[in-house]
Amino acid sequence: MTSHEQRHSEHKHDAKAPLVELRTVDVAFNHHTVLRNISLKVPRGQTLAIIGESGSGKTVMLKTMIGLVRPERGSVHFDGHDLTTLSDKELTRERTRFGFVFQGAALFDSMTVGQNVAFPLREHTRKDDQEVYEIVVSRLAAVGLPESIVGKKPAELSGGMRKRVGLARALALDPELVLYDEPTTGLDPIMSDVINELILRTRAETKVTGVVVTHDMHTARKVADRVIMVFPLSRLEPDEPQIIFDGTPAELDAAHDPRVTQFVNGEAGERLMEMRKMADLRLNLDW
Amino acid sequence: MATQSKSLNGRRGNLLQAIAESIADLGGVVIGWVITLGDITQFFLNTLSWIGTRLPRATLLPNFYQIGVLSLPVVALTGTFIGMVLAVQSHSQFRLMHLETRLGAVINMSLVRELGPVLAATMLAGRVGSAMAAELGTMRVTEQIDALTAMGANPIHYLVVPRFLACLILIPALTIMADFMGVVGGAFYSIYGLGIDSNHYWENSANFIGTFDLFSGVFKSLFFGAAIALISCYRGFHCDPGAEGVGRAATSAFVVSFVMILVFDFFLGVALDNLYMMIWPEGSRLL
Numbered sequence: 001m002t003s004h005e006q007r008h009s010e011h012k013h014d015a016k017a018p019l020v021e022l023r024t025v026d027v028a029f030n031h032h033t034v035l036r037n038i039s040l041k042v043p044r045g046q047t048l049a050i051i052g053e054s055g056s057g058k059t060v061m062l063k064t065m066i067g068l069v070r071p072e073r074g075s076v077h078f079d080g081h082d083l084t085t086l087s088d089k090e091l092t093r094e095r096t097r098f099g100f101v102f103q104g105a106a107l108f109d110s111m112t113v114g115q116n117v118a119f120p121l122r123e124h125t126r127k128d129d130q131e132v133y134e135i136v137v138s139r140l141a142a143v144g145l146p147e148s149i150v151g152k153k154p155a156e157l158s159g160g161m162r163k164r165v166g167l168a169r170a171l172a173l174d175p176e177l178v179l180y181d182e183p184t185t186g187l188d189p190i191m192s193d194v195i196n197e198l199i200l201r202t203r204a205e206t207k208v209t210g211v212v213v214t215h216d217m218h219t220a221r222k223v224a225d226r227v228i229m230v231f232p233l234s235r236l237e238p239d240e241p242q243i244i245f246d247g248t249p250a251e252l253d254a255a256h257d258p259r260v261t262q263f264v265n266g267e268a269g270e271r272l273m274e275m276r277k278m279a280d281l282r283l284n285l286d287w
Numbered sequence: 288m289a290t291q292s293k294s295l296n297g298r299r300g301n302l303l304q305a306i307a308e309s310i311a312d313l314g315g316v317v318i319g320w321v322i323t324l325g326d327i328t329q330f331f332l333n334t335l336s337w338i339g340t341r342l343p344r345a346t347l348l349p350n351f352y353q354i355g356v357l358s359l360p361v362v363a364l365t366g367t368f369i370g371m372v373l374a375v376q377s378h379s380q381f382r383l384m385h386l387e388t389r390l391g392a393v394i395n396m397s398l399v400r401e402l403g404p405v406l407a408a409t410m411l412a413g414r415v416g417s418a419m420a421a422e423l424g425t426m427r428v429t430e431q432i433d434a435l436t437a438m439g440a441n442p443i444h445y446l447v448v449p450r451f452l453a454c455l456i457l458i459p460a461l462t463i464m465a466d467f468m469g470v471v472g473g474a475f476y477s478i479y480g481l482g483i484d485s486n487h488y489w490e491n492s493a494n495f496i497g498t499f500d501l502f503s504g505v506f507k508s509l510f511f512g513a514a515i516a517l518i519s520c521y522r523g524f525h526c527d528p529g530a531e532g533v534g535r536a537a538t539s540a541f542v543v544s545f546v547m548i549l550v551f552d553f554f555l556g557v558a559l560d561n562l563y564m565m566i567w568p569e570g571s572r573l574l
Contacts, residue, residue, distance in 0.1 A: 096438075100434070102434055103430070104429055108426075119440075123438065123439060
């Protein structure tokens, strides 16, 4: 039995327990804190959208959820397992239960599309070439890509196609949790909506739990049934929480916090003046 | 008077502060070196721990081809010319002492003990080391290394171990090729260009060069190959973001590898010389 098949038989989960939980998590890089005291539960089957401006720590939060980034403090639980205490081998096994769609798709340049989608299957299952090929073709078809694309290199594809191949690869092992890092960034409006539809369809067909990092409000409203907004630490007081909104997409419009409404409506407000003041202050300090 | 003493104290204070800052800066640099050395050691041990495991065939053979087969022509060409250059440079000196027939011994001894291994390693560092650092650096920047981890594959196992083994296993072959072509090039120019009697040329070579000389060159090359692979892969894995970061990783991979080749060459040269004297105290030397 392969590790992938093993984990399917081993994990008889508690349906009520959250699939992912962050407990008082702090994350810092080179003494620069990006996330502070974050606590968050993502119930099974939910699609959560994490919104916030660039540099607020959304992607870091996503990577912390699957153990790609280790927190300085606190713990990260996936299906009851504390990822921060697992050995590398145990963590590797847990990771076969995730699918991660990267912002730039992160397809392997040296491999063809088919080899990219087949990669997790070859790593974690013992399926023969024919079975792998059939799964690859079916996953590509599910994201609207033809079989003829299998032999192409990622460099020959458009941005939208690369994103869809990334999604097909993330879904190759039937994950329980799919994490999307800015899935619609850099795409035209039609292709953005195609990706949104794919996220919705994936959820409808597989009942998968999803976490979507985005600053595209259309995506957040369309695909999520819960939205949280993360605010950059540099603009918060030491005792203020970093998650400044947690509710349904409908509640976003009724939010009273001006920071939330400003973001949701895409209004710069006093932001440019604030940034100029900060820049002046830094310039004076440097001198 | 009081003003003069105050200004003197002020200057002394500034001087002391400047000295203290310089010492602190130096300390910072030393701490940085120690941290990097610790990181590389950990990287090396991590690489070693994966060597006994099943290796990914998909990356093993292409790396062997890229590192070994494609390096052969350039190593052979430089080896040939270095042999001929040695003949040109040594001939005028040896002619003054009427020792032209000893030219073969000097050229071939220099080649098999020093120039062959160092030259093959330098070419490998330039052709393959920089490329490895740039390739892995690009993979880091475009999140392909994160994608590997997210899919439950260990990046060290998948990316570093095949490159490390290819460098380690194939550098002796490249060294032997550089030696051989250097010997051929040196002999060709000495015999046909300088008119040295071929019988004496080869007889002197055979008298002065032993198996140990050949062994010492090939033995040293193993250390050079390991250093090139580790330094280049480490620099790629710890690449700074952006095109500038990738460029810097590629350059520093070559520079640091080259310095390490010379450092290893010196220490291994001393160690092997002592070993030779221990085993054969009466052993014959060149003159």
